[in-house]
Amino acid sequence: MFQRDGAGDKNSFFKKALQSAAALALCAGLFAAGPAKADPIRIVTSVVPPLTNDSETERGLLYDVMEELKKLVKVTAPIEVILWTDASKIAQNEADVLIFPLTRTPQRENSFRWITKMFDMKRSFTTLPGAAPVNSPEEAKKVASIGVLERSSSQTFLKEYGLTNTVEFPSNKALVEGLAAGKVASIYGINPMTVSEWRGIGRNDQLVFGTPVEITGSFIGASLKGNLIKVDEWQSAFEVIQQDGTFDRLLVKYGLN
Numbered sequence: 001m002f003q004r005d006g007a008g009d010k011n012s013f014f015k016k017a018l019q020s021a022a023a024l025a026l027c028a029g030l031f032a033a034g035p036a037k038a039d040p041i042r043i044v045t046s047v048v049p050p051l052t053n054d055s056e057t058e059r060g061l062l063y064d065v066m067e068e069l070k071k072l073v074k075v076t077a078p079i080e081v082i083l084w085t086d087a088s089k090i091a092q093n094e095a096d097v098l099i100f101p102l103t104r105t106p107q108r109e110n111s112f113r114w115i116t117k118m119f120d121m122k123r124s125f126t127t128l129p130g131a132a133p134v135n136s137p138e139e140a141k142k143v144a145s146i147g148v149l150e151r152s153s154s155q156t157f158l159k160e161y162g163l164t165n166t167v168e169f170p171s172n173k174a175l176v177e178g179l180a181a182g183k184v185a186s187i188y189g190i191n192p193m194t195v196s197e198w199r200g201i202g203r204n205d206q207l208v209f210g211t212p213v214e215i216t217g218s219f220i221g222a223s224l225k226g227n228l229i230k231v232d233e234w235q236s237a238f239e240v241i242q243q244d245g246t247f248d249r250l251l252v253k254y255g256l257n
Contacts, residue, residue, distance in 0.1 A: 043099075043100075044098070061251065063079060065247065101219070113231060114221055118217075118238075119218055123157075123188065126187050129206055136213065137158070146165055146188055149168070149172060149175055176194060
């Protein structure tokens with residue numbers, strides 16, 4: 001389901017050699033022991049299970065990844081878990097703000113600096129257990145109604161395909177609750193998030209996922225304003241946690257490997 005950035009190049013000896021050398025150099029130099037930086041930067045996210053969560057015990061895959069990156073870059077700023085609409089506004093209007101997980105779309109391209117891609121995510125039309133799958137936007141146009149998260153890249157995609165039978169929901173939880181209650185015939189979103197929210201409302205039966213329509217990258221982004229966030233440092237830190245096994249360990253922890 002997930003493909004880490006650069007996973008397709010693992011057969012390249014030279015790429016692996018360069019990455020390993022870079023990781024060693026970073027560990028010896030850039031990320032050598034030393035005081036943490038003063039933190040006029042902010043780091044914002046929202047509750048997007050299983051990627052980020054408000055649980056005190058399991059904060060989500062990407063939350064934990066960001067904590068590991070903070071250690072390497074020596075940043076102590078707390079990760080602020082707020083509404084996604086607020087996080088997006090803050091990152092676009094304030095200086096020196098990191099935001100994640102951020103889907104890279106043409107509409108957002110010039111609104112952020114793009115730090116690094118964490119992984120690729122599948123998106124499908126999803127129907128209730130026992131229902132027929134919806135495998136394409138063309139098939140979705142024939143469905144009575146399609147639920148989608150408001151102000152999301154999923155909503156943008158459906159609009160671009162000319163779907164007019166959409167119903168907007170304010171959160172992923174409300175989205176799956178709407179499907180369960182029969183308010184919509186299908187929903188469209190990121191598959192692992194849909195499964196996580198389905199389990200969260202107490203359902204253990206299996207949803208029906210259509211053929212993946214999109215495979216989109218999930219990124220760490222940064223505000224355009226400010227000069228305190230060094231993109232190369234964060235990119236190098238992510239290379240380190242890929243090389244030393246930290247990223248793989250976190251994938252296993254959250255059952256996303």
